[in-house]
Structure formats: structure tokens, C-alpha cells
Amino acid sequence: MSKFQKKQANTKQQVPTAAMPDIIFMLLIFFMVVTVLREVELQVRVDFTRADNIEKIEQKRLVSYIYIGPEILGGGRYGDTRVQIDDALVDDIYAIRRLMYDKLMEEPRLIVSLRVDQQSEMGIVSDVQQELREAGTLRINYSTLRGAQAPM
Amino acid sequence: MKLKKRSREVAEVPQAGMADIAFLLLIFFLVVTTIDVDTGIGMQLPPPPDPDQEPPPIRERNLMNILVNARGQILINEERASLHEVRQLVIDFVDNANRAQDPNLSEDPRQAIVSIKTDRQTPYEIYIDMLDEVIGAYRQLRDEASMREFGIPYRQYQARVSRDDNVIREMYPQNISLAEPDPGS
Numbered sequence: 001m002s003k004f005q006k007k008q009a010n011t012k013q014q015v016p017t018a019a020m021p022d023i024i025f026m027l028l029i030f031f032m033v034v035t036v037l038r039e040v041e042l043q044v045r046v047d048f049t050r051a052d053n054i055e056k057i058e059q060k061r062l063v064s065y066i067y068i069g070p071e072i073l074g075g076g077r078y079g080d081t082r083v084q085i086d087d088a089l090v091d092d093i094y095a096i097r098r099l100m101y102d103k104l105m106e107e108p109r110l111i112v113s114l115r116v117d118q119q120s121e122m123g124i125v126s127d128v129q130q131e132l133r134e135a136g137t138l139r140i141n142y143s144t145l146r147g148a149q150a151p152m
Numbered sequence: 153m154k155l156k157k158r159s160r161e162v163a164e165v166p167q168a169g170m171a172d173i174a175f176l177l178l179i180f181f182l183v184v185t186t187i188d189v190d191t192g193i194g195m196q197l198p199p200p201p202d203p204d205q206e207p208p209p210i211r212e213r214n215l216m217n218i219l220v221n222a223r224g225q226i227l228i229n230e231e232r233a234s235l236h237e238v239r240q241l242v243i244d245f246v247d248n249a250n251r252a253q254d255p256n257l258s259e260d261p262r263q264a265i266v267s268i269k270t271d272r273q274t275p276y277e278i279y280i281d282m283l284d285e286v287i288g289a290y291r292q293l294r295d296e297a298s299m300r301e302f303g304i305p306y307r308q309y310q311a312r313v314s315r316d317d318n319v320i321r322e323m324y325p326q327n328i329s330l331a332e333p334d335p336g337s
Contacts, residue, residue, distance in 0.1 A: 017171075021167070021171045021174055024171055024178055027178055028177050028181065031182055035185045051192075053193065053287040053288040053291050054192055055191065055194050056190065060190065113190060113192060117276070118276055118277040118280075119275055119277065121275060122275070122333050123273065125276055125279075126270075126330075126333050132197060133197050133198065138196055138199065139196060141193065141194045144192050144193060146191055
């Protein structure tokens with residue numbers, strides 16, 4: 001019998017796992033809070049343009065989106081430029097007036113975020129803006145990404 | 153009759169699987185989360201035009217006309233310009249009273265109006281580039297004024313005061329007019 005017996009620590013070599021569900025739950029709750037489930041199915045293509053002098057929209061609850069871009073036809077093909085509000089394409093551009101007016105009544109501090117495809121023409125954007133003026137939703141925001149401008 | 157006293161089972165929810173369930177949920181939320189911030193150029197549209205009311209008279213020198221055609225060519229007050237000159241031109245025009253005091257440019261920053269007009273065929277991208285430059289010019293002016301008056305950048309100043317007390321904003325209001333586009337060719 002050797003004299004030198006290996007000393008063994010008496011403590012158990014285990015990470016305590018009892019608190020693990022709590023930690024996981026905390027992470028879970030964090031992600032649940034920050035998650036914004038995608039609320040609309042995009043039917044038009046929107047490639048954002050870039051700009052430098054932009055601001056953040058702080059109050060996301062006030063924002064209503066209008067999407068303008070070429071209609072997605074599937075199979076990588078795109079149709080004419082269309083306007084989408086919420087889940088539906090708008091056929092009659094004059095209907096925007098009433099739609100946005102109703103939204104304004106629900107939320108008087110409404111901000112309309114225009115998410116326009118960079119290749120759209122100004123004609124349709126302007127038509128939508130005229131409708132917004134008629135509806136009284138005057139605060140708008142041209143959605144852009146931060147970044148260097150595309151060279152002209 | 154015998155009444156057997158049953159030994160009660162201890163009602164316990166098994167805890168071992170809890171972590172797994174939480175993990176599953178966690179992974180689900182991790183996957184669907186998109187932490188995106190909405191950024192963009194904020195603008196205030198003018199109220200709808202009143203047919204009974206004539207638009208207020210504007211002196212010609214207080215108006216800067218920017219035209220952008222479908223090919224991205226820029227015309228400022230009838231003269232051709234390129235995009236990277238726009239910022240300086242806007243600054244010179246708006247802040248004329250404190251700079252060159254050119255009799256053809258604006259009388260006062262508060263009266264200066266920058267009008268942007270496009271063709272219907274102008275790509276949105278070009279329009280935003282244009283707007284970006286104009287906003288950038290105003291931002292620079294406000295920054296300079298804020299540094300001069302208070303010694304801090306405009307962004308910090310803006311965070312300190314309420315919207316109504318913002319004297320820099322009053323000094324350089326962003327009067328940007330978005331004209332209805334030309335039908336074009």
C-alpha cells in the first residue's frame with residue numbers, strides 16, 4: 001500500500017443545473033419581448049434605397065406602412081408597380097384616402113412609413129402622397145437604409 | 153367494511169423536461185426574431201390645397217427650384233448642377249443672410265423655401281438622393297448654429313429641449329416643398 005494516496009476533492013464535479021430553466025426562461029422572455037412577428041405578407045418587391053441623413057422612428061406603434069414596388073408574380077418575375085397597404089394590393093389609388101383616414105382616426109399621431117422600391121418611378125409615389133394629404137396623414141417617413149449613396 | 157386509507161401520491165409536475173420545453177420555445181423565438189430598426193427620412197406633407205384660397209405670395213429670391221428629370225439630371229434655378237454640388241448650393245441659398253448676402257438668394261433662412269420637383273419617370277432612388285442632400289444641408293446649418301450658440305452639436309441640443317423651445321429649429325425651419333411631378337415625356 002503506497003503512502004501517497006491520491007487526494008480527492010470531496011466536492012462533486014457538477015455544474016448545478018437547477019437554475020437552468022430560469023436562465024432559459026429569462027432569455028425566452030427577452031426574445032418574446034423584442035420579437036415583432038412579421039405581420040404582413042409582402043406582395044410587392046421592396047428594395048430599400050440608401051441615405052445618410054436619416055432618423056430613427058422611435059414609436060413603432062404609431063407607424064403604418066405603405067409598400068410601393070413591382071408586384072411579385074412568382075418564379076422571379078415582377079409585374080407592374082403596385083401599392084400595398086396591410087395585406088392587400090390597392091387597385092384604386094383613390095381608396096388610399098379613406099383607408100388612411102380611418103387609420104388616422106384610430107391613431108391621431110400616425111406616422112406613415114413609405115417603403116418604396118428604389119426603382120419605382122416618382123409618379124406613383126407622388127400620387128400616393130397626394131392621397132395622404134387628402135387623408136390628413138401628413139407625417140411621413142421615407143424608409144431607407146443607412147449607408148453610402150449609390151453613385152449616380 | 154374496510155376503508156383503506158390510500159396513501160396519497162404526491163402531486164408533482166416533472167421538472168426535468170421543463171428546460172427542454174423552454175429551449176424549444178427559445179429557439180423558435182430566436183429564429184423568428186428580426187431586430188430591425190425603422191430608419192428613414194422624416195417629412196411633413198403640406199395640408200391639402202384649399203381651392204378658395206390663393207397660395208401665399210413668395211418672393212422669387214426666397215425660392216430655390218430644384219428640378220430632377222428622369223435621367224437624374226439636376227437643374228437648380230435654371231442652371232445645371234451635379235448632385236455633390238447640391239449641398240453647398242442649398243447652404244449658400246438658405247444661409248445667405250449670414251454669408252454672401254447675394255441679392256438673388258434668400259432674404260432670411262426662415263423665409264427660404266427649397267422646392268423639389270421631379271418628372272413622373274424619375275426613379276425614386278434619385279429623388280431620395282436629392283432629398284438626402286437637402287436634408288444634409290439643413291443638418292449642417294443647424295449643427296453650425298448649435299455649436300455657435302450653445303457649444304454642442306444639434307443632436308445633443310435637440311435631446312435637451314422640447315420641440316417648442318427649439319430655437320435652432322426656429323432659426324432654420326426645413327421648408328422643403330415637394331411639388332407635383334411633371335407628366336414628363
